[in-house]
Amino acid sequence: MMLRFLLLSIMSLYALASTAQDTLTYPDTSHFHLLYGIIKKNEPENTPGKARWAHRTILYDALKIDGSTPDSIVAGRMQLAWQQVANVRVSESDEPPLRFRDLLRVALQEGYGVLLLDAVVWKIDLNDMNRDLRKTLIDQLELQYRENSDEGRAEWLREYKQLLLAGGAKYFIELDYRMGRLSTKYERVRPPLYGMVAVRRNGKWGWLDEHNNPVVPLRYKAVRYTNGKVFEVSNDGTHFTMLSVK
16 A cells, blocks of 8 residues: 555656657667666665666666656656667577566566556556566566565565556557557558557558547658657658657
């Protein structure tokens, strides 16, 4: 109950960045090895003079965010940067390869709940689809719950299931079914981001909303990132601009 109250209180302070003037900042990817290590050690310690938890300090430094940055801008930068660095390797060379997109799964596995909480606060898309495992984050939580025998861990998983579902987490089968339906109508279909799906027809890309209606017309040579309000589009496949949609 306390977790849900904290979540609702914090979420009320945040809003999606929905203006095109928020310039994308490409992070220093060297920070993310350290971030992975902190999650593996489960060290959410406070960092005096910086951010509340160590993972925030690392992400803020990587994105050049200081304490005076408005909350909505912090959230907007996180949403888009999370996609930009999705394929950056975070594990060491002598470990199995893990990418930035795997960090929420690692946080779930290691019980590093503060990163999961911030992911919901920042409105990070929680539905990265692992095509090999046929699982999303919430599927992986369900699997851990079924295989768990510790009541303390089970209670933690129950609370975080509610947290992730409130943050928009969906099951693989639901997302995969939608993509399968759309693939009968379009040449290419990408996994959903913030409920939006990038599709291609006759060589032109656009975005569909949650109801599969075009929110960005299919007239671009390439599309890239979105947070559901702002979309990166390109007429030549090389130079991208930000398109704001109300």
